[in-house]
Every structure is written in structure tokens, then in C-alpha cells.
Amino acid sequence: MGEGRPGEPAELTEGLRIALATGQIRFPLRETLRPLLASLVRGGYELNGPAPLYDESRLVATRSWPAADDGRVAYYRRAVRSGLRPVAVVLCGPAGERVLDGHHKIVAYQAERLAPMVIRIVELSRGSGRTARPAGGRHHPTATR
Numbered sequence: 001m002g003e004g005r006p007g008e009p010a011e012l013t014e015g016l017r018i019a020l021a022t023g024q025i026r027f028p029l030r031e032t033l034r035p036l037l038a039s040l041v042r043g044g045y046e047l048n049g050p051a052p053l054y055d056e057s058r059l060v061a062t063r064s065w066p067a068a069d070d071g072r073v074a075y076y077r078r079a080v081r082s083g084l085r086p087v088a089v090v091l092c093g094p095a096g097e098r099v100l101d102g103h104h105k106i107v108a109y110q111a112e113r114l115a116p117m118v119i120r121i122v123e124l125s126r127g128s129g130r131t132a133r134p135a136g137g138r139h140h141p142t143a144t145r
Contacts, residue, residue, distance in 0.1 A: 011035065012101065020101060021076075023085035023117060025050055033119070036089060036100060044124035050087045052115035059106070060096040066104050068111050076108030085117045093123040 012020075013035055019025050026032050029047040037045065053059075066073050076086050088102020099106065102118070109116035 020087045020089065020105075021079070023050065023087050025087060025119070029119065033089070033121070036121070040091070040121070046122040046124060047119065048122065049119035050085070050117045051120075053088075053090070053118045054115050056106070056110075056116070058096045059090070060098045061103060062098050062100060063103060066107055068107055070104065070107070072104040073108045073111065076105050077111055080108055080112050080114060088116055088118045089121065090118045091121045091123065 016032065016035055019032060029049075030037065033047065079086055086102070086105040086108070088105045089100045090102075091098045091100050097120070100121070102116070106116045
């Protein structure tokens with residue numbers, strides 16, 4: 001599986017897909033998310049999470065949202081009910097929070113009436129340094145690509 005070219009969606013490695021599906025994320029995040037980070041436009045990014053996403057109003061789907069009765073959504077609903085916390089990946093920028101991976105997971109959490117767990121890749125504006133520590137989340141050093 002390749003990493004894709006900058007600006008194009010990354011093909012996730014099997015290990016990363018499993019980690020996101022189960023919520024068993026290894027740190028440091030910049031190493032774990034290397035396939036996704038390689039697909040982003042060059043620049044500075046801050047990584048944080050996994051943490052609950054309480055406000056979903058800024059989410060922008062990068063593909064169609066699946067139906068609540070979709071088979072993969074049902075799989076994630078069962079996983080959430082059993083105590084697993086699958087993780088979605090969101091790119092945060094001025095235009096909103098774009099879902100890079102995890103559309104089915106987010107719909108499953110919504111169906112279970114729980115806040116989805118997300119890792120945020122925060123796009124830093126040019127010349128900015130680290131941002132304040134996110135409330136309730138883990139702070140990770142700035143990653144550059």
C-alpha cells in the first residue's frame with residue numbers, strides 16, 4: 001500500500017486501519033499517522049487526541065455519509081457497545097473539520113448517542129507555533145510534512 005502523493009487521499013496501512021478501528025493508537029502520533037501525513041500538503045500540523053468530539057457541526061465529509069443501517073456502521077456500533085472506541089481522523093483548518101478517515105465510525109457513534117473519538121490534525125497557519133493544549137485531549141508536538 002502506498003502513501004499517495006501530497007494532496008491526495010492516503011491508502012492506509014493494515015496496521016493503521018486496525019489501530020483506528022479498535023482505538024489502540026500507538027504514540028507518537030506522527031509515526032502512527034505517517035501514511036496520512038504524507039498525503040497532506042506541505043506545512044505545519046499539530047496532532048492531538050484521541051479525544052471525544054462533542055461538537056460535530058463543523059464536520060465536513062470528504063465522501064458520502066453512510067446510512068445508519070450500513071453493514072460497516074453496524075460493525076462499529078457493536079464495537080462501541082462492547083467497549084471499543086474506534087477513532088476517526090479529522091483535518092482541522094479554516095474551512096472546517098474534514099473527515100479524512102472514519103465516516104462509518106462517526107455515524108456509528110451518533111447512532112449510539114455517544115461523542116465520536118477523533119484524532120485531530122490541526123493545520124497551523126504560516127508563522128504560528130504550537131497552539132494551546134487542547135481541553136481534555138493529549139497534546140502532541142507539531143508535525144511537519
